[in-house]
Amino acid sequence: MILVVFGTTGELIKLMPVLARLRDRGQDVVLASTGQQLTQIPRLLELAGLQPVDVWLGHGAGGKRDLQSNSDIPGWAATVALTFAKERGRLRRRLRSGPGRPLVLVHGDTMTTLYGAVMGRALGFPVAHIESGLRSFDLRNPFPEELNRRLTSRVARYLYAPGAWAAGNLRRGTIVDTGSNTVRDALEMVLAEAEPPIALPEEPFGIASLHRFELLNNRRLLEQTLRALRESGRSFLFVQHPVTVAALNKYRLEGLLGDQVMPIPRLDFFGFVAVMRRSAFLVTDSGGSQEETYYLDIPCLIHRMRTERREGFGENIVLSRFDLGTLRAFLQDPGAHRRRPLPAASPSDVIVDDLEARGFAA
Secondary structure, eight states: OEEEEEOSHHHHHHHHHHHHHHHHTTOOEEEEEOOTTTTTHHHHHHHTTOOOOSEESOOTBTTTBOOOSGGGHHHHHHHHHHHHHHHHHHHHHHHHHSSSOOEEEEETTSHHHHHHHHHHHHHTOOEEEETTTOOOSOTTTTTTHHHHHHHHHHHOSEEEESSHHHHHTOOSSEEEEOSSOTHHHHHHTSOTTOOOSSOOOSSOEEEEEOOOHHHHTOHHHHHHHHHHHHHTOOEEEEEEOHHHHHHHHHHTOGGGGOTTEEEEEOOOHHHHHHHHTTOSEEEEOOHHHHHHHHHHTOOEEEOSSOOSOOTTBTTTEEEOTTOHHHHHHHHHOGGGOOOOOOOOOOHHHHHHHHHHHTTSOO
């Protein structure tokens, strides 16, 4: 039986098509969540038609909300460790009693990714890591994601890399090239005709989704970014991530958004994809959105110093390196950036076929 450990919606989005394929093939799994992003996970599982979380190892900050700041992490981490210690024996027995060989499956580069891999070792079962091999080759950017990936690659035995470049960065373990990222299959779970859950501008619009601490902890850079968005004269939807709203309030920058910027709530994956499909471009610091816009062929500027992902460079993706000139040049003509055609293979099928062939799903 397979224990799937995740803590954020970003992880769950890319795990959804794998879980759906295991479900469709009659395979039982145990879902364990650390609750890094507590509020959206139950709804996302429901929308995807997947089973609810079996074991909550953590419950965000104080059991009430998502983690929003560094000060939230120590209490959350202690809760996860204590809960796992209590559940360890029960989890071991459950995985051993289920069908197939026991396995712990993790995804990506979050704190939960590394915690899940360590839990697998503590349980005495092999660990499989989906989206393995991505590298920025700079431990500071992005931090702690680059460190989490490297350490997880050392702990995991089965490494599912989303392409030849990522596979080539791995030096140990059993390496499987899935050809592309599982987010490609997740996007196909959202019906093309799905209606956006919010009213959209009549004129062409972009989306600004900025929530990483490298930007939000730098008042000067955040202010310059907001000014560049406003001075572009383009219509924007501005995603109100809780951490983003907190930073704007802290620095008193709310007034910089301008009249052409429409604040929108943070949407679930299905709703956000429906909105993205109707947008003209994105400005974001999210690596997940970089991948999504690549597969959707939407021009996208990644507003960060470095990224460990390679999808779309030289095509529809531009990396700003926090250079305001690059941001302004992108905003002048986002439509100049388009993607080349994609191969047809499903990465989620590759993963599930491999798990079955190794006896982990039976």
